[in-house]
Amino acid sequence: xxxxxxxxxxxxxxxxxxxxxxxxxxxxxxxxxxxxxxxxxxxxxxxxxxxxxxxxxxxxxxxxxxxxxxxxxxxxxxxxxxxxxxxxxxxxxxxxxxxxxxxxxxxxxxxxxxxxxxxxxxxxxxxxxxxxxxxxxxxxxxxxxxxxxxxxxxxxxxxxxxxxxxxxxxxxxxxxxxxxxxxxxxxxxxxxxxxxxxxxxxxxxxxxxxxxxxxxxxxxxxxxxxxxxxxxxxxxxxxxxxxxxxxxxxxxxxxxxxxxxxxxxxxxxxxxxxxxxxxxxxxxxxxxxxxxxxxxxxxxxxxxxxxxxxxxxxxxxxxxxxxxxxxxxxxxxxxxxxxxxxxxxxxxxxxxxxxxxxxxxxxxxxxxxxxxxxxxxxxxxxxxxxxxxxxxxxxxxxxxxxxxxxxxxxxxxxxxxxxxxxxxxxxxxxxxxxxxxxxxxxxxxxxxxxxxxxxxxxxxxxxxxxxxxxxxxxxxxxxxxxxxxxxxxxxxxxxxx
Amino acid sequence: xxxxxxxxxxxxxxxxxxxxxxxxxxxxxxxxxxxxxxxxxxxxxxxxxxxxxxxxxxxxxxxxxxxxxxxxxxxxxxxxxxxxxxxxxxxxxxxxxxxxxxxxxxxxxxxxxxxxxxx
Numbered sequence: 001x002x003x004x005x006x007x008x009x010x011x012x013x014x015x016x017x018x019x020x021x022x023x024x025x026x027x028x029x030x031x032x033x034x035x036x037x038x039x040x041x042x043x044x045x046x047x048x049x050x051x052x053x054x055x056x057x058x059x060x061x062x063x064x065x066x067x068x069x070x071x072x073x074x075x076x077x078x079x080x081x082x083x084x085x086x087x088x089x090x091x092x093x094x095x096x097x098x099x100x101x102x103x104x105x106x107x108x109x110x111x112x113x114x115x116x117x118x119x120x121x122x123x124x125x126x127x128x129x130x131x132x133x134x135x136x137x138x139x140x141x142x143x144x145x146x147x148x149x150x151x152x153x154x155x156x157x158x159x160x161x162x163x164x165x166x167x168x169x170x171x172x173x174x175x176x177x178x179x180x181x182x183x184x185x186x187x188x189x190x191x192x193x194x195x196x197x198x199x200x201x202x203x204x205x206x207x208x209x210x211x212x213x214x215x216x217x218x219x220x221x222x223x224x225x226x227x228x229x230x231x232x233x234x235x236x237x238x239x240x241x242x243x244x245x246x247x248x249x250x251x252x253x254x255x256x257x258x259x260x261x262x263x264x265x266x267x268x269x270x271x272x273x274x275x276x277x278x279x280x281x282x283x284x285x286x287x288x289x290x291x292x293x294x295x296x297x298x299x300x301x302x303x304x305x306x307x308x309x310x311x312x313x314x315x316x317x318x319x320x321x322x323x324x325x326x327x328x329x330x331x332x333x334x335x336x337x338x339x340x341x342x343x344x345x346x347x348x349x350x351x352x353x354x355x356x357x358x359x360x361x362x363x364x365x366x367x368x369x370x371x372x373x374x375x376x377x378x379x380x381x382x383x384x385x386x387x388x389x390x391x392x393x394x395x396x397x398x399x400x401x402x403x404x405x406x407x408x409x410x411x412x413x414x415x416x417x418x419x420x421x422x423x424x425x426x427x428x429x430x431x432x433x434x435x436x437x438x439x440x441x442x443x444x445x446x447x448x449x450x451x452x453x454x455x456x457x458x459x460x461x462x463x464x465x466x467x468x469x470x471x472x473x474x475x476x477x478x479x480x481x482x483x484x485x486x487x488x489x490x491x492x493x494x495x496x497x
Numbered sequence: 498x499x500x501x502x503x504x505x506x507x508x509x510x511x512x513x514x515x516x517x518x519x520x521x522x523x524x525x526x527x528x529x530x531x532x533x534x535x536x537x538x539x540x541x542x543x544x545x546x547x548x549x550x551x552x553x554x555x556x557x558x559x560x561x562x563x564x565x566x567x568x569x570x571x572x573x574x575x576x577x578x579x580x581x582x583x584x585x586x587x588x589x590x591x592x593x594x595x596x597x598x599x600x601x602x603x604x605x606x607x608x609x610x611x612x613x614x615x616x
Contacts, residue, residue, distance in 0.1 A: 134575055161609055164590065174582075182546050185549070185572070
């Protein structure tokens, strides 16, 4: 009865809950509502994934207006997988949020925090679910605007300048996307993605099409923080409240990667991207630079949150590198890493949130000897760190394995060597933290410091534990990712079933 | 040739506005001026969308007897949404500037950087 409406419920539920949060005017109730919505969204996302994995894509016409005239929500294997990622992170982070947010946000602003959080969640789900190019822009702005507000809620005043900088760069990126969508509309006269893909067939030489795709690529690269367009990311992640950092690091850039995949493979087609336009020459060098520059800069950070933020720049490099191969193995590696990195980095930032909860700081010099004081949170950090390096039995190993396989499959063995070399850099910055945390004596004033509350440690271990689980049992993640990659490569959207 | 170039004058204006706005965002250190630049940049895209809805010989898209040819109303409607987004962005940006001014006592980028330097 309700199942046909699942695609739209996925997005509308958090959207409606956001104003309710504002009306509640009570932090605790707002949290409870957000939590319930988060877990219901996860249930919906899982139901959707199960349905599309053994069936054709689901199409939902908003308001009963048939596509391509009305707005269509279209759930296929790729975005169903993404919906599950976003909803999982949201559900887990919200369990964690209560204690962390009470500590970091003014009590009279907590309900507004959850309203903005739900709007951000809505935007991310909307980008994933929609089958309409302009609708994607609108959801992108919903999620971006609310994330600027969320970042500005950080305690440090530099959170304000970080949010401002992100607002400027994010808006330029979004406007580029708007230009790209407009130019594509000029050529095709449609905004529906599947219809657009149909009409773009045979227009690969059209200059407007090429310009449209170029604008979209640059705009999305800004949003997904591809080197050298990553400048907004380190400060935004470093100064945002811990909960927001964990949520955004695990989802926001991943959703932009999805949008890039969607526009590149499903709408314009790989031949526009990789034959007419030289993305195969542009993306791999940038991705490799991101891997090295991000990791190198991370080594020299004293604020561990900033360190992980730069490590995110590097990890996005791996994802983009996988995509730029444009092969089945490469796309599988990119999509698997998207999932694995969301778990790993989400878990790592949650572990840091535990530290911040107790110490009010995540600078290296304040974290001396924390291994004895907060054994669970620090152990989670170490396991997550191993995942960043790509040690076997962690999820990070699986994605790097597929990345190397894909590189060798393309005959690019120097790239495979570079992937391995950059992993060693991750070892250096993770070791810096481990050395300080485990091998240096705790300062005397920290004798009061204890483990963070269970409601924070448990979600942290849930994500870290999942990252280990999916490092051992790869059948689910790799299976879904391969199926999504095959779906992307088979043909542009319109020609699909 | 020249006629073609002049006939597309909307698009020339779009390009000029876009570059002016972009330049202001990059070159100005004053946070409010950056937002104004961003606004000009976004406005150029609004003009781009509105221009593409134009149909040669078409009239305003309002049903009227005896009129066969209308211009395309869809880009106009789309840009209404984008204008709303632009207003929201400007409001949020200015709100951030107000709070930055409260926290730092200045809205000049270089002075803010200088204040954050010693940390």
